[in-house]
Amino acid sequence: NAGVTQTPKFRVLKTGQSMTLLCAQDMNHEYMYWYRQDPGMGLRLIHYSVGEGTTAKGEVPDGYNVSRLKKQNFLLGLESAAPSQTSVYFCASSYGGFGEQFFGPGTRLTVL
Amino acid sequence: AQRVTQPEKLLSVFKGAPVELKCNYSYSGSPELFWYVQYSRQRLQLLLRHISRESIKGFTADLNKGETSFHLKKPFAQEEDSAMYYCALMAPGFQKLVFGTGTRLLVSP
Numbered sequence: 001n002a003g004v005t006q007t008p009k010f011r012v013l014k015t016g017q018s019m020t021l022l023c024a025q026d027m028n029h030e031y032m033y034w035y036r037q038d039p040g041m042g043l044r045l046i047h048y049s050v051g052e053g054t055t056a057k058g059e060v061p062d063g064y065n066v067s068r069l070k071k072q073n074f075l076l077g078l079e080s081a082a083p084s085q086t087s088v089y090f091c092a093s094s095y096g097g098f099g100e101q102f103f104g105p106g107t108r109l110t111v112l
Numbered sequence: 113a114q115r116v117t118q119p120e121k122l123l124s125v126f127k128g129a130p131v132e133l134k135c136n137y138s139y140s141g142s143p144e145l146f147w148y149v150q151y152s153r154q155r156l157q158l159l160l161r162h163i164s165r166e167s168i169k170g171f172t173a174d175l176n177k178g179e180t181s182f183h184l185k186k187p188f189a190q191e192e193d194s195a196m197y198y199c200a201l202m203a204p205g206f207q208k209l210v211f212g213t214g215t216r217l218l219v220s221p
Contacts, residue, residue: 004155031207040121042198042213043156050207058208090156097207098144103156 001026004104006091012110013081021076021107023091031094032074033058033101034066036087043090049074050097081111114139116201116212124218125189133184133215135173135199143201145182146209147173150196159184159197169193189219 007022023032030051035043035058045058047066055066063085065077074093078085088108092101115138125131137143147159160168162175162182173184182199199212 033208035211040213042118043209043211045208045210048208059210092156098202100158100161101209105155 003027004091004093004102006089006104006107008107009105010108012112013078014112015082017081018077018079019081019109020078021089021091021109023074023076023093023104024072025074025091025093025102026072027093027095027102028071029093029095029102030071031097031099031101032068033092033094034064034074034076035090035092036060036085037090037106038087046076046089081109083111085109086111114143114201114203114206114210116199116210118197118199118212118215120215121213122216122218124220126220127191128188131184131186131189131193131217131219133197133199133217135182135184135212137180137182137199137201139180139201139203141203142177143203145173145175146200146202147171147182147184148198148200148211150198152195156198189217191219191221193217194219 033048034046049068052071091104094101117136145162149159150156200209
C-alpha cells in the first residue's frame with residue numbers, strides 16, 4: 001500500500017497563476033483533509049471531506065477550493081495564487097472522524 | 113472555541129535527560145487528545161493518543177482535565193527523539209483536529 005500520496009512534491013508559481021494539488025489514498029478512508037504548515041503556526045486545516053462528494057471548510061479556507069469526486073482522491077485548488085499561500089501543504093486521511101489521521105509527504109509551494 | 117497551546121518552540125536537552133513537552137488546551141467538554149511527531153524528512157505520524165493509554169517509544173502522556181493539559185514525557189531522551197512534536201485536540205462531533213504550533217525537540221549527545 002502506498003498510503004497517502006501527494007502530487008506534486010514541489011511547485012513554484014507566479015502571483016495570479018492557478019494550480020491543483022492532488023491527494024490520493026489507497027486505504028478506503030472516508031475522511032480526507034488538507035492542511036497548511038507555516039513556521040510558528042503549526043498545521044491549520046484548510047478544507048476537509050467526510051465522504052465522496054462532500055466538502056467542508058476548515059480554519060483557513062479563503063483562496064482555496066476543493067473537490068472529492070472519487071473517494072480515493074481529494075483535490076486542492078488555488079484559483080489565483082498569492083504570496084501568502086507560500087507554504088507546505090499536507091493531505092491526510094482517516095477511516096472515521098475520530099480515527100488516526102495518516103499524512104502524505106507534503107507539497108512545498110512557493111508563490112512569487 | 114477549541115485551542116491547543118504549546119508554549120515552547122524549542123526544547124533542547126542532552127541525551128539521557130528527562131523530557132517534558134507541554135500541551136495545554138481549551139475546550140469545555142471531553143476532547144480526545146493526540147501527540148503527532150514529524151522526524152526530519154519524514155511525514156507526520158501519530159505518536160500516541162490519550163484514549164489508548166499506551167507508551168510509545170518510551171513516551172507517555174497523561175490527560176489532566178483539571179489543568180486542561182496533556183504533557184508528553186519521557187524519562188531518558190535519546191538522540192533519535194529529535195523531531196517536531198505537535199499536540200492536537202479533537203472535540204466530539206467535530207470530526208477534525210486542532211493542532212498546536214509545535215515544539216521542536218533537540219537531543220544532543
